[in-house]
Amino acid sequence: MTEYGRGQGSEPWHPDDPLYGDDGWGGQQAEQGRQSPYGGQPQHYPQQPQAQQYGDWGTAEQNGYGGQQYPQYDQQYAPQHQQQPYDTGGWNTGGHPQDPYAAVPQDPYGQQGGTYGGQHSDYYGTPEAYPPPEPPSRRRAEPEPVTDWDPGPDQGEHAFFAGGGDDDDDGYDDEPGDRRRRGGRGGKEKKRRSGCACLVVALVFGGGIAGVGYFGYQFYQDRFGSAPDFAGDGNGQQVTVTIPEGATGAVIGQELKKAGVVKSVDAFTAAQAGNPQGKSIQHGVYTLEKEMSAASAVELMLSPKSRNNLIIAEGWRNTQIYKAIDARLGVKAGTTAKAAKEDWEKLGLPDWATGHENVKDPLEGFLFPSSYGVSKGQKPEDVLKRMVAQATDVYEKLDVEAKAESLGLKDPWQLVTVASLVQAEGTSHDDFRKMAEVIYNRLKPGNTETNGMLEFDSTYNYVRNQSKIDLTLEELRNYDNPYNTYYYKGLPPGPIGNPGEDAIKGALDPTDDGWYYFISLDGKTSKFTKTNAEHQKLVDKFNASRNN
Template sequence: MTEYGRGAGSEPWHPEDPLYGDGGWGGQQAGAGQSPYGGQPGHYPQQPQQSQQYGEWGTGQQPAYGQPQQQSPGYDPQQQGGYGGQQTGGYDGQQYDGGWDTGQHAPMPYGADAVDPYGGQGGAYGGEQQDYYRTSDAYPPPEPPARRRPAPEPETDWDPGPDQGEHAFFAGGDDDDDRDDEGSGRRGRGDRRGRGSGTKKRRSGCACLLVVLVFGGGIGGVGYFGYQFYQDRFGPAPDYAGNGTSEKVTVEIPKGAGGYEIGQVLKRAGIVKSVDAFVAAQTENPDGNTIQAGVYTLNAKMSAAAAVELMLNPKSRNNLIIPEGRRNSWVYAEIDKRLELRKGTTAGVAKKEWKSLGLPDWANNNKDIKDPLEGFLYPSAYPVAKGMKPEFVLKAMVQQATEKYEELGLKEKADDLNLKNPLQVLTVASLVQAEGKTHDDYRKMAEVVYNRLKPTNTETYQLLQFDSTFNYLKGESNIHISESEINSNQDPYNTYTQKGLPPGPIDNPGEDALEAALNPTDDGWLYFVATDGMSKTEFAKTHAEFLKLKEKFDASTKQ
């Protein structure tokens, strides 16, 4: 075997190849049959000497399969391999000896097909490959014309017409004309899919029909979903027409609910057809944003606009409205009526369950309080409908009152008003609510309470002398009370005989009365008289002024 790049012929690959032996990088070639690793010859199947080759450097040629490739010798004048010896190498796959051109050649391990620009494949592993180096077959004569294969036609982006290669199906010709004529030498575009396939390609009527159906179905599907998308985004929202059916539906709108949440409640109940339709109708209505929380009785399958109009009508509201200044006894009776319960049911629940209804820790701090819930059923509108439990309704009212009192800061302002606790602040507000006739005189009424509670009061000596407290303990609303009846009663709620505030609130004050209790006037008012016996209240600072006001009252009530 000759050294790599210097012998006249090619030998099969072997461990004694100079690439691995002393003749490789910087050494001498190993002897025949001698292994460079341990001296034992390796047993490998016969295989041609191979190396990946991608092109000829400097010659512009690329030999065909089995043809020798000219090799440029290495630079070393001593013709020794490696650094200081003969070197095998290559640039872009070219084998390189390391010297100036001496005309020597080395075999190309992987030949390239003259037709295929990407090169052919070598022999199989362990196969034989003849060496034509320096023989008459090194440059074989051209193949006969019958075996020659024309060069591939250049590809362009041009789409041929019916007479230049387009399929008969699209050109309107016969399907039988669509063939790949193997003997014609004309390959066309089919050459990339396999040489000499020659299989007949047909589009049967069923296949064509399938294509049309699939294509048409796809267009139909896209059109349908496109229409749905347009309707969802730009079309009108689904809506019923008219005022609905005769079926009545009761719904509860929670506190703080906006248009979208209200629409959801109505849609779930079958009142409106879509949430978007309700939101649009509420937006278009000038009063749409004034819809309040509560229970509403509406019709099934109403148009969104009709539902908004009916919800703005007080007749549709099925709420229990607690007016300012109402006592608990009145509230209990109204709850019984709404829930269609036996009279006294809610009062019994309140008396039994008051500890579990959410009262603040400062409530009911006096053993003389007649009703622990008095003052904590805050005036407002509450959803109360048949089927609900009394304790549920009472708990909602107590929660509303507790939140309001925390908001107003009753607990923090008690000391500033010289009161013992926030319950006394609430009690003052209940007195203002009961004795005041108009919103304008609430602050004056609050000042009267605080001035009479002062230790320096030498006019009434800390006696409030309010008819409202006596009427509360009696469960009445009487403005004509005899002195003998008042003076003979020693109940803690009788402010004619008991100094200071009553044990607890005597009604459920509203926000105006609460604000007045927290911010009274400072004008020195000490007396007041409802001079017309109804709604007109006048105030006085001295006892003499009070007597004059009393004369006016007597005169108005005698007529």
């Protein structure tokens, strides 16, 4: 049978062959007990067919064993007596000791005639593949040991990661049969360097993983996690928080967080959005507790218990407002009234609101009804200035300055005065518009119903600083004061109270139904008539109800 990678036989040895005429320390010399190759003449081997080669073995240098040769392998391939043919029936060939390497199949990429018909030379099957060693006299110096030899992937991980291999403390290779010194002090120094490098890498990797984990957690918390929040209704420590006008939920949350009431703005805005009444939280001063849950803070701010604002009601006169400010600031009675009388010109009144004669209080009509955050420690003039600014803003928004003339008035000051009368006598927006028409109709020159007289009880009560219902015509028509519209024609010198926005709108948009008279029978609703006769019937009805 033709062997894989072989022809009909090997060529005989040739004088040019490195083994021709030289001695070796294995093969036939070992079997025949011939003279040592180190002391006698070179021996010549008889020409005979080359031994069959099985396996894929090269030289020690080719196989990476550091230049050392292995006699047990050389002897197998040294020129000997004719070996037995390849026995396909088993691993043992010709009675020789079983060689586990002998039965390895031939290289299919060998000489001509191989399985794949390649043209490559088979250097493993020639004598050049296994030259005998040089005699001691002709040997070259052994090369320096290779200290950085990599044991290969089958020897485990590199020492950089596994802590072994090239940098073992014993300085020797782990391969049996190769006991060369591998590292010495240099190896230990490399081990220390490798250990430091490994520590640095571990720290970098650990720091990177920790950073990624932290920012990943923050990202998750920002996107999907619940906002930080306190638990419970507070720690018992009260704090006053002022919420500015027009504040959004985020602004309110910032003020609460700054005061230590809530833990985060997001928690508050979420609680506000989750409460059906949350959007109704108004500006002003609130008394809350520190470290409250956001939900508890929202609930308390919606309760009147938390409101610490000064509430100015529509129609309040300045005398009432001054007393309320004194009480809130905890100052002596009359302090705010004195500041108003002395500093009214510094409080920001518009130009059209100054220079009027016979005005009882220049600030009347400009302490706008609203909710104000007022607490101890503030100055009265600062509180008054905020109220004047609020009134000025509303008047500008409603454009009273431009619309006054179209209503038959001299200036916006008179329009504010009309609005104060509407606020004092009416009870609803519908009342306000009809009441405004009554005023404008009575002010018309030449009207035959009132002959230019307003005759409003509210003007008399204002100048008398009272609020009476049972007033006689005798006292009304005999009291000489510019504000008494029973005594003087036309409007009073100025506003008689502080109208709200709804009353101002009524004064700007009166009805046109011909109303001249009005009366309230129950103090809640008004009845309007166009003639004095109709009006007198309602008056008689009202008096009869009072007598009963």
